[in-house]
Amino acid sequence: MKRRQTPTKSAVLDVLTKAGKAMSQNAIEQEIPIDINRATIYRVLNRFCDDGILHKVIAEDGKQYFALCDRCDDTHKQHQHYHFKCTVCETLECLPSEVSFSIPQGYVVENVNCVLTGVCKNCA
Numbered sequence: 001m002k003r004r005q006t007p008t009k010s011a012v013l014d015v016l017t018k019a020g021k022a023m024s025q026n027a028i029e030q031e032i033p034i035d036i037n038r039a040t041i042y043r044v045l046n047r048f049c050d051d052g053i054l055h056k057v058i059a060e061d062g063k064q065y066f067a068l069c070d071r072c073d074d075t076h077k078q079h080q081h082y083h084f085k086c087t088v089c090e091t092l093e094c095l096p097s098e099v100s101f102s103i104p105q106g107y108v109v110e111n112v113n114c115v116l117t118g119v120c121k122n123c124a
Helices: 007-019 025-031 038-050
Strands: 054-058 064-068 081-086 092-098 114-118
Touching (some): 007 038, 007 064, 025 038, 038 064
Parallel strands (some): 081 114
Antiparallel strands (some): 081 092
């Protein structure tokens, strides 16, 4: 379904594109140059997730981060790749490796959320 482009949607995408990393809603909100209601930003972020433009990552502290789906396509909508959160700079980024795992027969995986924590290459 083709959705209408709005200043809010453009601003959110611009912030995430320039950042080049996953960001929390609060971080996105602080970077947007126009005055936008917090609930509107949240709705836009979730709509982008539904449309496959972004994917949501939930870190170990329960905080939600949003990342552009630059490597995602129609056959990889589950976003099965690792994420890394730095304990020093608190950056959360997508890693280029696909998740590989096995589960007992009869189970069906619908979503994967793999967040590794440690010190990133910039802080090491």
